[in-house]
Amino acid sequence: MNLKLSRNYLWIMSLVVVASMTLAACGAGTAPEPAPAEAEPQEEAQPAEEEAPAEAEAAEEEAPAEAEAAAEEANEDEQISEAAKASEESDITKELDLGATVVSDEEVTSPRDSELFGGEYRSVSTSDAVSFHPYLISDSASRGYANTVYYRGLLRYDENTMELIPNWAESYTISDDGLTFTFILRDDLKWSDGEPLTAFDYEWTYEQAVKPENGYPYLSQLEFIESVKAVDAQTLEINLTEVYAPALGQVDLLTPLPKHIWENLPWDDPEKNPEILSPSVVSGPYKLVEWQRDQYAIFEANENYWYHGAPNIERQIIEIVPDGDVAYQMFKSGEIDTTDITPENLEDAKQLDNATIYEWWSVSASISFVGLNMREGFPTSDINVRHALNYALDKDLLTEEVMLGQAQRVCSIYPETNWAFTSDVPCYDFDPDKAIELLAEAGYTLQDDKMVDENGEQLTLNLLYGPNTNQTRELMAVIIQDELGKIGINVEIQALEWASFLEEFRSAEPTWDLVLLSINSTPEPHTSFPWWLEENIPEMNFSAYINKDIEQLFDEAGATYDIDVRKEKYGEIQQIIAEDSPRIFLFFSKSRSGQNNRIKGIEPTRLGIGWNAEEWYIEEE
Amino acid sequence: MLARYIIRRSVQSFFLIWLSTLIGFTIYQAAPGGPVQFLEDDPKATSADVERLATLYGVNRPIVIQYIAWLAGEDWLPQSETWRSGRCLADPDRCGKGIIRLDFGKSFYFKGQPAIDVIIERMPATFILGAASLFLSIVGGLPLGIYAAIKRGRLPDHVIRVSTVLVNTVPHWWLGLLLLIFLGGYLGLVPLSGMYTIGDGSLLDRLHHLILPATVGAIGGWIGFSRILRFEMLEVLNLDYIRTARAKGLSEKAVVYGHALRNAIMPFVTGLSGIFLLALSGSVLFETVFSWPGMGRLFITAVNARDFPVMMALFVIGSFLGVLGLLMVDILYSLVDPRVKYDVAN
Numbered sequence: 026m027n028l029k030l031s032r033n034y035l036w037i038m039s040l041v042v043v044a045s046m047t048l049a050a051c052g053a054g055t056a057p058e059p060a061p062a063e064a065e066p067q068e069e070a071q072p073a074e075e076e077a078p079a080e081a082e083a084a085e086e087e088a089p090a091e092a093e094a095a096a097e098e099a100n101e102d103e104q105i106s107e108a109a110k111a112s113e114e115s116d117i118t119k120e121l122d123l124g125a126t127v128v129s130d131e132e133v134t135s136p137r138d139s140e141l142f143g144g145e146y147r148s149v150s151t152s153d154a155v156s157f158h159p160y161l162i163s164d165s166a167s168r169g170y171a172n173t174v175y176y177r178g179l180l181r182y183d184e185n186t187m188e189l190i191p192n193w194a195e196s197y198t199i200s201d202d203g204l205t206f207t208f209i210l211r212d213d214l215k216w217s218d219g220e221p222l223t224a225f226d227y228e229w230t231y232e233q234a235v236k237p238e239n240g241y242p243y244l245s246q247l248e249f250i251e252s253v254k255a256v257d258a259q260t261l262e263i264n265l266t267e268v269y270a271p272a273l274g275q276v277d278l279l280t281p282l283p284k285h286i287w288e289n290l291p292w293d294d295p296e297k298n299p300e301i302l303s304p305s306v307v308s309g310p311y312k313l314v315e316w317q318r319d320q321y322a323i324f325e326a327n328e329n330y331w332y333h334g335a336p337n338i339e340r341q342i343i344e345i346v347p348d349g350d351v352a353y354q355m356f357k358s359g360e361i362d363t364t365d366i367t368p369e370n371l372e373d374a375k376q377l378d379n380a381t382i383y384e385w386w387s388v389s390a391s392i393s394f395v396g397l398n399m400r401e402g403f404p405t406s407d408i409n410v411r412h413a414l415n416y417a418l419d420k421d422l423l424t425e426e427v428m429l430g431q432a433q434r435v436c437s438i439y440p441e442t443n444w445a446f447t448s449d450v451p452c453y454d455f456d457p458d459k460a461i462e463l464l465a466e467a468g469y470t471l472q473d474d475k476m477v478d479e480n481g482e483q484l485t486l487n488l489l490y491g492p493n494t495n496q497t498r499e500l501m502a503v504i505i506q507d508e509l510g511k512i513g514i515n516v517e518i519q520a521l522e523w524a525s526f527l528e529e530f531r532s533a534e535p536t537w538d539l540v541l542l543s544i545n546s547t548p549e550p551h552t553s554f555p556w557w558l559e560e561n562i563p564e565m566n567f568s569a570y571i572n573k574d575i576e577q578l579f580d581e582a583g584a585t586y587d588i589d590v591r592k593e594k595y596g597e598i599q600q601i602i603a604e605d606s607p608r609i610f611l612f613f614s615k616s617r618s619g620q621n622n623r624i625k626g627i628e629p630t631r632l633g634i635g636w637n638a639e640e641w642y643i644e645e646e
Numbered sequence: 647m648l649a650r651y652i653i654r655r656s657v658q659s660f661f662l663i664w665l666s667t668l669i670g671f672t673i674y675q676a677a678p679g680g681p682v683q684f685l686e687d688d689p690k691a692t693s694a695d696v697e698r699l700a701t702l703y704g705v706n707r708p709i710v711i712q713y714i715a716w717l718a719g720e721d722w723l724p725q726s727e728t729w730r731s732g733r734c735l736a737d738p739d740r741c742g743k744g745i746i747r748l749d750f751g752k753s754f755y756f757k758g759q760p761a762i763d764v765i766i767e768r769m770p771a772t773f774i775l776g777a778a779s780l781f782l783s784i785v786g787g788l789p790l791g792i793y794a795a796i797k798r799g800r801l802p803d804h805v806i807r808v809s810t811v812l813v814n815t816v817p818h819w820w821l822g823l824l825l826l827i828f829l830g831g832y833l834g835l836v837p838l839s840g841m842y843t844i845g846d847g848s849l850l851d852r853l854h855h856l857i858l859p860a861t862v863g864a865i866g867g868w869i870g871f872s873r874i875l876r877f878e879m880l881e882v883l884n885l886d887y888i889r890t891a892r893a894k895g896l897s898e899k900a901v902v903y904g905h906a907l908r909n910a911i912m913p914f915v916t917g918l919s920g921i922f923l924l925a926l927s928g929s930v931l932f933e934t935v936f937s938w939p940g941m942g943r944l945f946i947t948a949v950n951a952r953d954f955p956v957m958m959a960l961f962v963i964g965s966f967l968g969v970l971g972l973l974m975v976d977i978l979y980s981l982v983d984p985r986v987k988y989d990v991a992n
């Protein structure tokens with residue numbers, strides 16, 4: 026131990042110590058608070074804080090790791106009215122004729138302008154993918170990776186009309202009885218190794234996916250399919266078990282895998298099937314180059330991509346970062362091209378010289394609401410109480426205060442961007458007097474600023490939210506507590522860690538009266554059916570709301586391909602639900618994404634920002 | 647004598663490791679949720695889906711059976727859903743062999759990858775960061791401790807004591823986050839994440855990425871080491887032989903470094919083997935803050951996903967290393983200090 030101990034050295038050491046102390050002390054005051062919500066990146070990655078269903082994401086996740094899992098979002102009024110206008114124009118009025126064939130005349134093979142080709146698109150994610158296997162994964166990071174390398178999309182939503190139009194399939198036909206879909210695939214579809222991509226790939230993949238021992242988590246989503254048959258290389262025939270309206274959109278769950286590669290490999294064993302962790306033959310816009318776990322993934326353009334060949338941007342790089350704050354710093358410095366913009370960062374981000382904040386009202390926007398417990402014995406089982414609570418909350422004010430203009434009030438189970446939306450529902454505008462009146466009918470009277478029942482006990486409601494680190498929900502809870510307090514209702518707030526929260530709010534014997542939630546909507550209105558089924562109490566139907574008319578209407582809407590009939594049924598459903606008030610609807614959020622100015626060609630639509638990612642290009646300034 | 651002692655301690659160690667797995671397993675079972683929880687809050691999956699997957703993974707078996715299967719394997723258990731996981735029933739090749747046959751099981755979260763592979767992949771990163779932190783804490787901590795001891799009761803001693811206490815009152819990971827945002831975000835002096843720049847990976851680049859995480863990781867060591875060393879030094883400096891050394895006219899330098907430090911540093915060297923475990927547990931926080939792709943970050947991921955094979959494998963590896971460290975300390979003591987005797991007779 027011959028430590029040379031010079032005064033100089035010690036002086037420097039002490040300086041470092043003092044400097045870091047000072048830093049810590051100053052940091053507490055000036056540096057942005059390390060938001061507790063961000064401190065647990067895992068929370069976000071876990072499936073469904075925002076409950077994002079598949080079809081919606083297919084459209085949005087084209088650009089890998091857009092990390093769109095996204096937080097509470099937000100906005101301005103002109104935009105919403107524009108979106109609403111667009112929605113009126115684009116209402117799907119066209120009826121799908123049974124027996125008729127819908128053909129696409131879109132030319133898809135001409136190569137893109139080679140001058141636009143090149144460059145790297147750099148993005149980050151707070152959690153890494155776990156696998157590329159489309160039939161094993163369930164987290165959004167992995168879905169992002171898988172969607173980058175494996176394309177799916179026999180049909181796709183038209184970005185303007187929200188109609189399903191032929192895509193990979195050149196045409197499709199629905200049989201007279203509505204039970205058979207026949208897709209004619211484009212004849213030039215190729216895997217990245219040049220082998221043709223055919224209906225046989227579909228057939229083989231389907232057969233593997235539905236084997237129970239293969240562990241596909243979403244097998245129930247394929248139950249509407251009786252069989253998938255390749256008539257010949259180009260003709261894919263899908264037989265349904267019953268007429269099921271969302272089926273046309275839902276066949277998209279079938280992501281074909283390259284039969285010629287996978288056939289001789291075990292389906293789900295990553296030890297023996299290298300394709301699961303490093304796919305070599307792909308159909309998506311990009312091929313995997315390198316994946317360093319928990320560090321980064323690099324993708325490069327697939328020149329055999331079916332839609333006009335290789336996408337403009339040559340490489341995609343996704344780096345794993347600790348949290349959103351770090352991501353935002355990297356975005357500011359131009360190290361990365363995109364990031365999520367949180368409400369706190371929005372003002373700062375709008376001032377950036379090197380970036381643009383794109384905002385849009387998404388068809389898969391998340392709707393925030395207060396769920397009411399309708400079980401016997403809870404005050405909210407009385408419809409008058411539910412209506413009273415609805416009137417007592419100033420939802421415009423809440424939307425404004427919480428979302429800072431980044432959200433729009435909503436009164437229905439669908440956002441305005443959905444084709445099934447109707448504005449013809451009771452909206453319960455703020456009216457505390459009416460609330461007091463209704464509470465009187467339910468047997469409560471206001472005495473000494475306290476709303477008391479006939480025994481003189483104050484009306485007390487338990488408000489549950491989670492995760493307890495979510496500052497937006499905390500703010501909402503406090504505002505609700507305050508507003509209901511004004512009419513003498515005592516609200517007790519309970520915040521729980523995510524897993525405990527899930528357990529409590531879906532408990533068969535819950536203790537909460539009110540629960541704060543937000544759920545992502547989907548382009549397909551039928552997706553919300555399970556939330557209203559009696560058999561789904563207490564998991565999805567956590568309010569224990571039983572209304573057989575709604576189940577009946579959903580069944581009817583699902584059993585026809587006639588858009589007009591469906592629209593009418595969904596309209597009725599929205600009216601009944603708004604009338605019964607199992608939920609107090611608050612707002613739906615605006616989506617947004619920050620993009621570096623060197624990325625050109627971005628045009629967000631209701632489908633999201635990534636729908637035309639292949640057309641984006643890089644222009645260095 | 648020593649051999650018998652080692653044998654006895656090894657047996658005890660195995661018992662200790664087993665006990666720690668039992669504790670880990672109990673905590674895991676007591677926490678809400680499970681490996682299929684990701685499906686429970688996913689509207690696309692019905693309860694039938696959840697049920698099917700739970701059977702396939704074998705996580706709806708009685709808790710005791712799950713533990714037995716994890717410990718001793720399931721291939722010898724009766725052929726029924728109560729005893730075996732669905733995978734094992736469908737294909738005998740896929741039965742777990744149990745930890746006692748060194749099969750750590752397959753990860754749920756990582757979709758069937760062997761838990762041990764997932765861990766091994768992340769080991770180097772943790773060891774690099776741990777070794778660098780250790781190095782920095784020794785380089786920083788030793789001189790501070792020596793200096794404080796020499797200047798005992800005077801200003802430098804007070805400054806060092808007060809400042810280390812102050813730094814210690816701040817959670818180090820939080821300090822790390824602040825430093826990261828300040829040095830990396832505002833000043834751009836250090837990279838914001840990762841182990842190396844994509845496409846670079848030269849030694850210089852790696853050091854650049856390592857410097858901040860390693861420094862923050864070293865803070866705890868700095869403080870601990872400097873205090874231990876100060877204490878030991880003071881004790882030694884008061885001993886007679888030091889007075890003798892001074893009396894015979896040796897320079898202060900020779901007294902401090904030649905005589906005092908050598909003895910003061912003894913307990914410190916033996917303690918280093920335990921430090922290894924400390925580095926491992928610290929990694930959980932620092933790796934998360936600095937998005938360092940190591941085992942600590944993996945542990946957080948595994949716990950959040952309730953990925954029980956990976957979690958338990960990390961438990962076993964962690965407790966194995968810890969127990970090994972303790973064992974080594976004991977043995978080292980006897981080698982370093984002949985006065986220590988191991989009496990196995992009693």
